[in-house]
Amino acid sequence: MNRLLQDLRIVEFSAFVAAPLGGMTMAQFGAEVIRIDPIGGAIDYNRWPITATGASLYWAGLNKAKRSVALALDKPEGRALARRIATAPGPGGGIVVTNLPPLRGLDYAGLTAERPDVILLRLVGNRDGSAAVDYTVNAASGFPLVTGNTGPDGRPVNHVLPAWDIAAGLYLATALLAAERHRSRTGEGQEVVAALSDVMLAAVGHLGYVGDVHVNGRARPAIGNDLYGSFGRDFATADGRRVIIIALTPRQWRGLGRATGLADKFAAIGEIIGVDLETESGRYEARDMIAALLAPWCRTRSLAEIEAAFAGSGVLWGPFQDFVGLVRDDPRCSPANPLFAMVEQPGIGAYPMPGLPLDFGASPRQPTRAAPLLGEHTDQVLRDVLGLSGGEIRGLHDAGIAAGPDGR
Amino acid sequence: MNRLLQDLRIVEFSAFVAAPLGGMTMAQFGAEVIRIDPIGGAIDYNRWPITATGASLYWAGLNKAKRSVALALDKPEGRALARRIATAPGPGGGIVVTNLPPLRGLDYAGLTAERPDVILLRLVGNRDGSAAVDYTVNAASGFPLVTGNTGPDGRPVNHVLPAWDIAAGLYLATALLAAERHRSRTGEGQEVVAALSDVMLAAVGHLGYVGDVHVNGRARPAIGNDLYGSFGRDFATADGRRVIIIALTPRQWRGLGRATGLADKFAAIGEIIGVDLETESGRYEARDMIAALLAPWCRTRSLAEIEAAFAGSGVLWGPFQDFVGLVRDDPRCSPANPLFAMVEQPGIGAYPMPGLPLDFGASPRQPTRAAPLLGEHTDQVLRDVLGLSGGEIRGLHDAGIAAGPDGR
Numbered sequence: 005m006n007r008l009l010q011d012l013r014i015v016e017f018s019a020f021v022a023a024p025l026g027g028m029t030m031a032q033f034g035a036e037v038i039r040i041d042p043i044g045g046a047i048d049y050n051r052w053p054i055t056a057t058g059a060s061l062y063w064a065g066l067n068k069a070k071r072s073v074a075l076a077l078d079k080p081e082g083r084a085l086a087r088r089i090a091t092a093p094g095p096g097g098g099i100v101v102t103n104l105p106p107l108r109g110l111d112y113a114g115l116t117a118e119r120p121d122v123i124l125l126r127l128v129g130n131r132d133g134s135a136a137v138d139y140t141v142n143a144a145s146g147f148p149l150v151t152g153n154t155g156p157d158g159r160p161v162n163h164v165l166p167a168w169d170i171a172a173g174l175y176l177a178t179a180l181l182a183a184e185r186h187r188s189r190t191g192e193g194q195e196v197v198a199a200l201s202d203v204m205l206a207a208v209g210h211l212g213y214v215g216d217v218h219v220n221g222r223a224r225p226a227i228g229n230d231l232y233g234s235f236g237r238d239f240a241t242a243d244g245r246r247v248i249i250i251a252l253t254p255r256q257w258r259g260l261g262r263a264t265g266l267a268d269k270f271a272a273i274g275e276i277i278g279v280d281l282e283t284e285s286g287r288y289e290a291r292d293m294i295a296a297l298l299a300p301w302c303r304t305r306s307l308a309e310i311e312a313a314f315a316g317s318g319v320l321w322g323p324f325q326d327f328v329g330l331v332r333d334d335p336r337c338s339p340a341n342p343l344f345a346m347v348e349q350p351g352i353g354a355y356p357m358p359g360l361p362l363d364f365g366a367s368p369r370q371p372t373r374a375a376p377l378l379g380e381h382t383d384q385v386l387r388d389v390l391g392l393s394g395g396e397i398r399g400l401h402d403a404g405i406a407a408g409p410d411g412r
Numbered sequence: 413m414n415r416l417l418q419d420l421r422i423v424e425f426s427a428f429v430a431a432p433l434g435g436m437t438m439a440q441f442g443a444e445v446i447r448i449d450p451i452g453g454a455i456d457y458n459r460w461p462i463t464a465t466g467a468s469l470y471w472a473g474l475n476k477a478k479r480s481v482a483l484a485l486d487k488p489e490g491r492a493l494a495r496r497i498a499t500a501p502g503p504g505g506g507i508v509v510t511n512l513p514p515l516r517g518l519d520y521a522g523l524t525a526e527r528p529d530v531i532l533l534r535l536v537g538n539r540d541g542s543a544a545v546d547y548t549v550n551a552a553s554g555f556p557l558v559t560g561n562t563g564p565d566g567r568p569v570n571h572v573l574p575a576w577d578i579a580a581g582l583y584l585a586t587a588l589l590a591a592e593r594h595r596s597r598t599g600e601g602q603e604v605v606a607a608l609s610d611v612m613l614a615a616v617g618h619l620g621y622v623g624d625v626h627v628n629g630r631a632r633p634a635i636g637n638d639l640y641g642s643f644g645r646d647f648a649t650a651d652g653r654r655v656i657i658i659a660l661t662p663r664q665w666r667g668l669g670r671a672t673g674l675a676d677k678f679a680a681i682g683e684i685i686g687v688d689l690e691t692e693s694g695r696y697e698a699r700d701m702i703a704a705l706l707a708p709w710c711r712t713r714s715l716a717e718i719e720a721a722f723a724g725s726g727v728l729w730g731p732f733q734d735f736v737g738l739v740r741d742d743p744r745c746s747p748a749n750p751l752f753a754m755v756e757q758p759g760i761g762a763y764p765m766p767g768l769p770l771d772f773g774a775s776p777r778q779p780t781r782a783a784p785l786l787g788e789h790t791d792q793v794l795r796d797v798l799g800l801s802g803g804e805i806r807g808l809h810d811a812g813i814a815a816g817p818d819g820r
Contacts, residue, residue, distance in 0.1 A: 008594055029586065047661050056628065064620070140728065143656045146737070161559065161560040161569060178437065196770055202769035205769070209766035211474075214738075220464065231547065323552070331626055358610075364590075365602035367594070
């Protein structure tokens with residue numbers, strides 16, 4: 005959290021990862037982010053992981069520091085209120101982020117009818133409007149067929165991290181600031197559209213894989229955890245752990261030879277197969293022979309011994325750990341790291357929650373804030389943003405148009 | 413490409429993915445992005461994939477639309493020129509992006525000595541300054557131990573997409589715009605620091621996995637390509653392809669029952685094991701039985717038959733394809749998609765290159781621009797940005813301080 009965007013108000017109609025992450029990134033920059041959900045919650049409200057009582061740790065994680073408003077979006081009155089909140093006056097207002105199909109009156113035409121300078125950021129699946137989510141986009145990307153030690157059956161391996169959604173959410177954050185910059189200079193709003201499949205395609209292109217097929221007529225092979233075009237592989241330790249060891253640069257490569265005492269044997273390999281192990285492509289070509297020397301070296305040492313041998317050596321390496329090890333044993337994943345704060349999350353309890361992975365010299369880090377209860381800010385937003393009276397707000401609750409954290 | 417940031421000048425000292433992607437994102441928004449490299453290129457200049465003649469498709473992919481300046485950064489004169497370019501006057505200048513250890517005089521103190529309102533965006537490995545790259549950060553993240561069908565040996569599976577680098581690059585782009593917004597309002601520059609491991613930790617926390625361990629005392633299991641907490645799995649088709657089928661929402665679930673004709677059998681499963689398949693957790697619990705019905709349905713149909721059966725049904729699904737299939741057969745990955753343009757890349761040839769996966773209503777898409785040759789803009793930048801004369805520039809070449817695309 006910081007306060008760099010505290011003059012902005014952003015309204016979010018969203019579910020799952022991408023738009024919630026984009027909105028939350030703005031909230032952690034200090035913007036007022038109002039997520040408007042249907043009464044009872046959107047389709048991501050119970051998403052796993054959940055607690056023993058069914059509260060979603062996922063929803064809490066992706067909606068931190070937002071305000072939550074619950075409205076009957078299936079009724080014209082609920083949509084009209086949502087539109088009024090989204091288009092409320094003020095130089096920092098009129099910004100909408102969504103990854104849901106537009107509700108009637110809440111598309112760009114409907115929003116600009118109320119406020120001509122609206123900025124609407126819209127994530128769609130495919131550019132043609134057809135559905136796509138991280139899982140289907142990833143299947144199309146080519147990556148699952150080169151991930152892991154795919155056997156002769158060539159079964160694809162999906163990533164577990166929703167990487168395309170995360171990238172899309174961060175593209176939305178970037179686009180929001182670029183569009184707001186334009187509006188603050190020209191007065192002009194606009195609609196910005198991103199397709200999740202385009203986010204994937206752009207990355208595949210940027211990394212050179214489109215060119216590889218187009219120019220070279222081939223694609224990179226599936227090589228398990230090996231690093232394509234240089235040296236990197238995972239190894240077992242004497243105490244049942246695994247480590248990844250990388251040698252991308254000449255400095256890392258020489259450090260590895262020194263720290264393991266294998267430098268002479270590495271040099272001999274280069275001579276035997278006639279490649280220059282000082283180059284990345286040479287190490288890639290010789291990777292199985294390099295690994296054949298490193299594997300017994302690792303297998304006869306504990307993780308602690310490897311750590312001691314590599315300390316200060318310039319070797320690029322790291323242990324694998326599971327989520328439990330990450331949370332329990334890695335001090336980076338705790339309030340010892342300023343990224344995290346212990347936060348009391350209503351309905352769940354206290355646990356370490358991350359803020360922005362960015363430290364701004366001119367805007368000090370503020371404590372991470374919890375996610376709201378669903379509808380926690382319904383009344384506050386109706387009063388503060390729309391100027392409704394207590395009686396009007398009560399009437400909306402009675403009519404089932406607005407709901408608070410009790411669901412009514 | 414668009415022109416939203418055409419008044420900004422950004423200087424980049426970088427290698428590999430994250431900072432080059434952050435800088436390129438700004439370049440594709442129309443900013444003047446000057447990547448300053450050592451003469452001969454940085455350590456990513458030959459990164460795979462490469463062409464038959466050794467040109468890096470990776471480097472070309474991550475440096476599109478930038479200007480390239482080659483200077484002797486190992487000499488004080490070279491660093492002094494780099495500092496002058498980075499701190500040249502103008503309201504849109506004085507912005508530096510880097511993921512390399514700071515060179516002498518090019519750290520925040522050195523830059524602000526020349527231009528007090530500099531914005532320096534710096535990506536480090538770990539917050540304490542120790543080294544970390546996508547591979548080692550990923551090993552620590554917990555994801556490799558729940559990816560793929562990890563067998564009893566529990567061997568981790570690394571992602572191939574450098575997801576943490578991509579997220580870090582997009583965080584840098586967001587941070588740059590937030591810091592520039594602050595400077596344009598207050599006149600104040602700042603240093604912004606992001607750690608790659610914090611980018612990972614923030615994502616693990618946002619997705620609920622830190623809370624899961626902390627609150628529930630457990631972590632999600634490794635379940636191959638299954639979707640955690642709902643239904644999703646991959647299936648083989650009659651013609652040797654694989655598809656992923658997802659049912660996250662009630663609408664998708666009912667569509668799947670209708671399109672496959674398996675609705676009654678699905679309902680019977682729910683009764684047999686006593687779970688409500690209308691809920692995500694019910695479908696997750698019953699996933700093996702659901703899959704046991706879907707597997708023969710898919711195995712007896714070709715991909716085309718499955719596509720026909722699912723058309724218009726609301727089923728969320730997609731085929732797996734490899735990089736070759738993506739580039740050759742998927743029209744989204746071609747200039748039929750406005751994301752791509754055929755670009756003549758010097759030293760490589762013409763192939764489809766992606767622009768920004770964002771369409772701005774108020775700033776029309778411009779054609780994607782190629783990456784520069786290393787040092788292509790050395791003379792132009794020395795002349796236009798620093799105002800050096802032809803004689804001065806020739807002198808720098810003769811002294812080995814500056815180099816053009818011929819390496820001299």
